[in-house]
Amino acid sequence: MMYFRPTTRFKVLGALVMGAMLFAKAPAANTPAAPAAAPVPPSSLPNPVKLEIFPSDIKLQTKRGEQRYIVVASFADGITRDVTGEARVRLANPTLAKIENHVLLPQADGFTELLVEYGGRASLIPVSVERAAEERPISFKQDVAPIFMRTGCNTGGCHGAARGKDGFRLSLFGFDMDGDHQRLTRELNGRRLNLAAPEESLLLEKSVGKVSHTGGQRFSANDRYWNTIVRWMEAGVPVDPPTVALPVSAELFPKNAVLDGKGAIQQMVIKAKYSDGTERDVTPLALFLSNNEASAKISPEGVVTAGERGEAFIMARFHTFTIGSPFVVLPKALQFSFPKVPENNYIDTLVNNKLKKLRIAPSELCSDEEFLRRVSLDITGTLPNIEDYNRFMADKAPTKREKLVDELLGRKEFAELWVLKWAELLQIKSSNQVSYKAMLLYYNWLQEKIAKNVPTNEWVQELLGASGGTFKSPATNYYQNETDILKVTENVAQVFMGMRIQCAQCHNHPFDRWTMDDYYGFAAFFSQIGRKGTDDPREIVVFNSAGGEVSHPLGGRQMKPKFLGGIAPDVTGKDRRVVMGQWLASPENPYFATNLSNIVWNHFFGQGIIHEVDDVRISNPASNQELLTELGKRFTDYKYDFKKLVRDICTSRTYQLATTPNPSNELDTRNFAKASVRRIKAETMLDCISQVTETKNKFPGLPVGARAVQIADGSISTYFLTTFGRATRETVCACEVRLEPNLSQSLHLLNGDATGPRINQGNLIGRRLAEKKPMPEIIEELYVRTLTRKPTATERDRLLQLIAAEGNAQRALEDTFWAILNSREFMFNH
Amino acid sequence: MKNLKKMFLSLGLILAMGGGLCAADPKDKKKKLNFDDDIASLLREKCGNCHNADKKSSGLIVTNFTKLMEGGSGGIAVKPGDPDASPLYTTVAHKAEPFMPPKSPKLPDEYANTLQRWILEGALENSGSKAVAMKPKADISLGKVSRGRPEGPPPMPEATAKLPLDPVKKYARANAITALASSPWAPLVAVAGNKQVLLYNSDTGELLGVLPFPEGVPQVLKFSRNGSLLLAGGGRGSALGRVVVWNVRTGERIIQVGEETDSVLAADISPDQTLIALGSPSKMVRIYSTKDGKLLSQIKKHTDWITSLEFSPDGVLLATGDRSGGLFVWEAFTAREYYGLRGHTAMITDISWRPDSNMVASSSEDGTIRLWEMENGGQVKSWGHGAPALSVRYGMDGQIVSAGRDRTVKLWDGNGALKKAFPAMPDLALKSVLSHDSARALGGDWSGVVEVWTVADGKKVGELSSNPELLADRATKIASTVKTAEGAAVASKNKVAGVTQRITAIATQIAAVKKLQADPSPILKPAQAAQATAQAKVNEAKALVAQSVTARRSAEMIAAELAGLATRMAALKPADAPGQQVAADAQKRATELSQKAQADLAAAKKREADTTPALAQAEKNLVAANAGITAAQQQVQQLPKRVTDLAAAEKAIQAELVTAQNELKQIEAEILNLKAQLQRSQAALASNSTSPKK
Known part of the structure; x- marks a missing residue:
């Protein structure tokens, strides 16, 4: 070997710009004749800050080995570009493999490196070629079965349906490959396959659309898939030995990307490792999906094309694996600078990191009044009373919000x-x-x-x-x-x-x-x-x-x-x-701490970092994985004391943001750039109404005046609670608690016994009038009680006018009270 | 005849062009395109899966000219003379939505161009002058159902017919045996290959002919009840299904019916040869007339693919089965339901009538074989094959043979009692039949092997191929087989000679023994003589002993006397000298005498001692001689048994001889057969090379 060991090379390379020095080591015969000048990015683009080749190492095994590579350049502003086509790529020892359309194909055994130059940067990855002359025997499970998923044969709508389609069934996404082999080869003998003339087999004639096929054409005659299946039939449709190597892991590249404007593209590559230690490029066998086609569309070949601004999770499904990479699509050449905002703790740092990537600015901090109402509802499920309000508003300490959080956390509610x-x-x-x-x-x-x-x-x-x-x-x-x-x-x-x-x-x-x-x-x-x-x-x-x-x-x-x-x-x-x-329930389980953290987070933001909280899966990724990981880690470090976690959340600036959007975060719902307006859950809602109207409830098995949150038995409910979506506890689903507004709720609040009768029953107005409180003060109390704020001057003046016009002060005030209880500002936590 | 040939040729042409790209053929440019010749196959293949008479997507049927011209729910499909107003053309040419075929890329331009030209030329149905291809060449209906052996020699391909012996193609690998049939009256079996049907002599295993089936894979093969016709149903999945009938004697293709949009899976011809029934994945059973190829009736009752059907041998009933276990019996001529036979829970794989028409057997993926009587349509028997059963056939003698996923072909008596399980096949046993005389059973498996066993001993006696070698290769192979066989013949002859020699040897032996039996003296006499000699020797020895004893005794007496005398002499003490002298002399004399007597005695004693052991030896010899006599007598007594033993041995060798001779005969016959085959192959080859290929 005339090369350094790759590791040494990487060290040498470091920030080195590829030049004569590196290539000087290679014998002249191996150097391609007159290499063109190193390509540079179009003049509009600056030089990249990072140049990466994926996968990070290449192993070509047997004659059938192949591996496509991609070259990704990252720029100072975070944008990534697929420069595979523009970069200069070559092998240090070009006799070992050939490069065709960015795919390496084996020629001779040995070790070498793939060298890439672009925009004044260079990079290399090790390449090994083994058994280049050896044929790899065809295998149903390795070669044939993945085709059915890739080309859409075994989806639930087609042959993967429980009863198959048009008389032929494959297992859904290939979960039963032995069964698929049996059904293909021996269920209807002599129909699906023709071993004498494989290319005349119904399986192939249908797949390539040579004869009518309800599912249309899935691939073409003489293409890769067709050839694989023909080869399998020519070998006599062998059953794989029980020891056949199966994929044990798969990796998708690039692991993330930020695309600059509509039309930007990025090729994906997926590499799988098998149980016998071999590796394969399974890009042609994987099924690619995007969870947001509008922002990032992906072709069956794995080419992502950017669309509208947004985020997308690009997934590849292969064998039993689903793996994904988060993609961000930005408007072309967007000018944006992230505002200078204080960060209270790690939560803010991690949330802002994500927002920076998305070019989104967080909203302003919410007012003290908003914070008081929000945090009281979230932590204790109650509204602050007037004393709480006055005390908090009078407090001039800069840490008063933290103090409030600590105080609320100590309450039994x-x-x-x-x-x-x-x-x-x-x-x-x-x-x-x-x-x-x-x-x-x-x-x-x-x-x-x-x-x-x-x-x-x-x-x-x-x-x-x-x-x-x-x-x-x-x-x-x-x-x-x-x-x-x-x-x-x-x-x-x-x-x-x-x-x-x-x-x-x-x-x-x-x-x-x-x-x-x-x-x-x-x-x-x-x-x-x-x-x-x-x-x-x-x-x-x-x-x-x-x-x-x-x-x-x-x-x-x-x-x-x-x-x-x-x-x-x-x-x-x-x-x-x-x-x-x-x-x-231990750190060994990677899901426990993050899941509980996510449940807690969801409670305070109305939106899980993974949403829904009980739908954790690869294809439903966290909107901010770093944040979720950190929360889980902290929760573990806190010895699973979730009070501490709640404290971190409630004292973060992120939690304290206003609901008012700015132009950059208007459309965003998943990255916590602004506070969300949330319906209050049934039990808390009833408790709040009871609290502000000073009325008492009686629930079975509980003393008079007990709060709805205290009802132990899930089978006990009231009309109000059921209407407002109390969980039936029939299932463990997070969707049991229903927070969607509906007409019965509005009607019940307008006409039901939750508002009017309770106002009369509590007779707050009557008592205040009896106490001879001045009218503006009563109005102010109603506001603070329910909305945790004083009425604005306009509100106050108009109300005074209306009350005066009505004549009957009690009735007018009760109507005011009723109107406030029916306002969205009361019904929602904001 | 000329006319027929022409028709055959034009038929071949259409088939060869398969894709329906006739318009691309420049020679045909002048001729106007017509539906039957140029358009039907194209539409059936590309559009027929949905726009067929059963599915009628959008109400449009393209597989039939009249229906096509009627249009679908969206209006007309074809406006003769105006392609751009004909959705049939515009949708295929992607000039108008919905693009057809759906979910597939646009068809090559030739297709659209062909349609365009056809419509432009007036959308003709047929060329007018041309005979309808489907029409049979001859009326083959029998007028009556003949039961039992038909008159005349059993139908076999005739030498003069010169059926092709070269396969359509030699494939790298054989396809699964999709169909197998046995002639009811002749040692003739038909094996399905890819795009061909192979006729074999079930006794000799010789390939008698190749019937090309360019339609695709034959999925069903049936001989007519009199054995003179062979029917094949099959085709190309999702594209074409057809039934073809050949004359067994001449190999001539005489009927072709069915325009299914998917491969035919089940078919049969009625015993009076007036009806052909077929079934396919369309779930419909269609019955055609053999007279004019017209569709007579359709049975819509089945809810799944038709997988099997058969006319009863009396021609009265038709039994049909489907993929989900539905089994029905219909009146053959009216297609009216006769019985619904309920019981099977999975796909019906085969249906076979008992030759007397009173019983029908069905096999199923549910593992059972069931017998149904036709008095009330009741199930009279149900038993397991031992695995999902893939085929069931009645033999002409009422025995039943079945094949299944256990790789085994099994023979049952008429009541379902297992009579024999043949050796397991290499893969799933798909088809099984009994030869016309029920002497042989044949099984076809998934790997493409057809094995032949003798029913009597269950031994494999041959193998037939669904993918035979090319004729030339086969001839070479036969030639080399002949050589091997000739070598075997020599060895066999040598063996016969060896065995014959052994028989001669044993016969000589038997004669010798028999002679001894008649006169055993050669055994007895020497023994007797030996005994006599021994006795004489004893006597002699005894005399010698007696003599010596007497001598010793007298010597003893004399010695004692003389000893006494000497003592007495010594006692004489005369006074006087002379007396003394005399006395002394006397004494001296007496002593001398005594001494001599003593010496004599010693000698006598020694002699006695010498003679005694000789006597003992002689006596011993005598005992031995006596034993010799006993032995000889015994030997004589055993002579009859020895004769029997030898006779038995002789018989065994005789049998060996017969076997060896039979073997030789077989080998010689085989050689003759092979030589004949070789000759035929060579003749066929010669004629192939002289007459240009069609």
Whole structure:
């Protein structure tokens, strides 16, 4: 070898501009004749600050090896450009491989480097060629099966449907490749394949549109896919040996991009690693998708074309993997400078980093009044009273907002609000399976944990590993609520990890990494839950039955318990649920802390960083992954004390932004550049109305005057609560709490007993009039009570006029009160 | 005849051009395009999957001229003379939405150009002068259903017909055996290959003819009930389905019916040869007349692809089965429902009538074979093949043979009792049939192998190929096989000679033994003589012993006497000298005598001692001689058994001889057969090379 070791080279290269020195080492014979002058970017573009080649190393294995590369230049303003076509590219030893259309093809065994120059920068990556003369045997699983996903044959609308299409079925996205082989080759013998004349096979004639095909033409005769299938048939449609190497991971390049204006393009490359250690360029076999076609469209070949300003997540699906890269599309040559804004803590830094990338400026800080109302509602679920208001407004300390947050966090309403939240997620409700007493004990158990601020991981572990009677050890009710093994599995994943893995019950998850193996491996933790009755028919004992297994529906393999996305632990002689709980609520589980952080975040912003919070999947990426990761890390470092996390959030400037947009953030909804206007959830809403009208409620099982958030039983509701979307706790879905406005809500507030009768009942107006309070003061009190602000001069003057015109002051004031309660400003948190 | 040939040629032309690109042929430029010749196949292939008589997408049917001219729900499709006002043309040419075919790139311009030209030229139906291709060349209807063996020699391809012996093409690999049929009256089987049907002699395994099937893959093969016709149904998936009938004796293609838009999967010809029924993925059973090729009736009852159908041998009924297990029996002539046979839960893979028409058997992917009686349409028997059953056929003697996914062909008696499971095939056993005499069973598998077994012992006796070598290669192969066989013949002859020699040897042996049996003296006499000698020797020895004893005894007495005398002499003490002298002399004399007597005694004793062991030896010899006699007698007694043993051995060798001789005969016959085949191949080759290829 006449070259340095690649690592040395990289060091040498550093910031080096590629020039004669580097090439001087290569023998003259290997240097292409008269290299053209290093290309420079068009005059309008500055030189890049970074030049990268993807993938970061290339391995060509066997005669059939191939690898396309892309060259991406990054500029000082964050813009990236695909300069593959413009860059000068060559191999240090051009005898080892040839380059055709940016694809490397093997020629001879050896090691060399791919050298790239562009705009005064240079870069290189190592290239190795192995077994260049060796043929790679055709494999159904490696070569043929991926074609069906790539060319859209096995989607749910086509042959991937449960009953197939036009008499032919493939497994959805290829989750059952053995079955696909069987169906293709031996289901209808002599129809789909013609081994004597492969190119006359119905499979191919339909695919290339030679004969009528409902699905139209999927590929063309003599193209890559056609040739692969013909080659497979010529080999006699062999069944792969059980040891056939399957993909174990896949990587998509580039990992992110910022495209400059409509029409900018970027080629994607996807490389997969196989279980035998080999690597392949699977760009031609992967299926590319974009979650925002308007901003970034992707062609089947993996070329992204920029469209309107916005963000898009570009995904590739290959084998069981879905992987994605976030793309940002900016208007061409946008002029933008990020305003100088203070950053209260890490949250602001991370949010602003993202906003800078998107060229979005955050809104202004909200007023003290807005903050007081917002943070009181969010932390305690109550409105500040007049004393709170006056005290806070009079406080001149610069840290008064932090002080307020700390004060609110110490109130018992904070705990109550979160007990309600968890009670929804844990589906605490009495039912045929769970007696009222058991439910109440379960609720009290949860309340105690939250009120005492027990670290979340501790009580979650206790909950998941719980054994004993549903009275004596109330956490066991978790397993009494739902007794179906698979449902329990799905619920645990959804609530504590934010994953909806239901899809993987019947087929590999089409939009995520979860396979049926993962699903049933996780379900195996819940296969040994024993349940037996006691003397009291209302109580059940949940115990570790130490027996019972889960088997895979395809082939009936018995599944070993395996953590979702983790290892398969040793469970011999242990209670599987305890083992699972200890892993789930621990830093070992990468999803636990981030998921809980996201739930908390969602509560304060009305929008998860991943949204919905229980729909964590690769194809639904976080709008700010760095932020989510950091929150999860902090939460773990806080020993799962979520109060501290709430404090970080509420004291961040991001939380304290005004709802008023500026031109740059007007259209943005996902990056927390402004505060969002949020409906108040049913229970809090009722409590607030009761609070401001000074009326009392009576709920079953609770004393008069209890607050709606205190209702333990999910099966108890009132007309008001149901109308305003109280969770039924039938499922664990985050969508159980309905926050969408509807007509019944408006009608109920206008005409129902929630407003008018309560105003009369509380008789606040009557009392104030009796106290002979001056009219403007009463109006001011109504405003502060409900909206946490004083009326504006205009409001006050007009109201005084109206009251005077009405004559009956009480009626006029009550009408005013009613009008405020029906105003959007009252109904929303803003 | 000339006319027929011309028709065949024009037919071949259409088929060869497949894609319907006739307009591209410059020779045809002058001729006006017409629907039947130029447009029908194009439309069927590219548009027929949706715009067919069953699916009628947008109410438009393009597979039939009349229907096409009627247009669809969107109005007319063709305006003769004005292509631009004809959606048929504008949509295909992507001049108007919706672009056709949907979800596919635009068809090559030739297609649109052909349509344009056809419409421009007036959208003619046919050339007018041309006979309808579908019409049969001859009326083949029999007028009546003949049951039992037809008169005359069983129909076999005739040598004079010179059926082609070269396959349409030799492929790198054989396709799965999609169809297999056995003539009811002759040692003739038909095997489906790609674009061809191969006729084999089921006894000799000789390829008797190749029937080209350019339509595609034959999915079903059926001999007519009298064995004189062979029907094939098949085609090209999603493009064309057709049924073709050949005359077995001449190899002539005499009927062609069906214009399905997908491959025909099931078909049969009625025993009186007036009807042809066919089924395809269209879910329709269509019945055509053989007289004029007209569609007589359609059965719409099935809810899934038609996978199997068969006319009853009396021609009264038609049984049809579909892909989801639906099984029906219809009146053949009216297409009215006769029975719905409920029971199968998965695809019907085959239907076969018992030769007496009273029972129909069905096989299914659900693993069962079921028998249904026709009195009430009841199921009388259901048993498992052992795996999903892919084929079931009745033999002419009422036995049943089935094939399945367990790779095995099985033989059952009429009640479903297993009689034999033939050796497993290399892959899924797809088809099975019994030969006309039920002496042989044949199975065809997924890997393209057809194996032939003898029913009597279940042994594999041959293999037929759906992908035979080219004739020339086959001739070379046969020649080399002949050589090998000749070598084997020599070896076999040597073996026969060897066995014959052994038989001669054993016969000689038997004669010798039999002679001894008649006169055993050669065995007994020597023994007796030996005994006599031994006895004499004993006697002699005994005498010697007695003599020596007597001698010893007398010597003893004398010695004692003389010893006494000597003592007495010594006792004589005379006083006087002479007396003393005398006494002394006497004493001396006495002593001398005594001494001599003692010496004699010693000698006598020694002699006695010497003779005794000789006696013992002689006596021992005598015992041995006596034993010898016993042995000889025994030997004589055993002679009959020895004869029997030898006779048995002789018989065995005789049998060996017969086997060897048979083997030789077989080899010789095989050589003759091979030589004949070789001769035929060579003749065919010679004629191929002299007459130019069509």
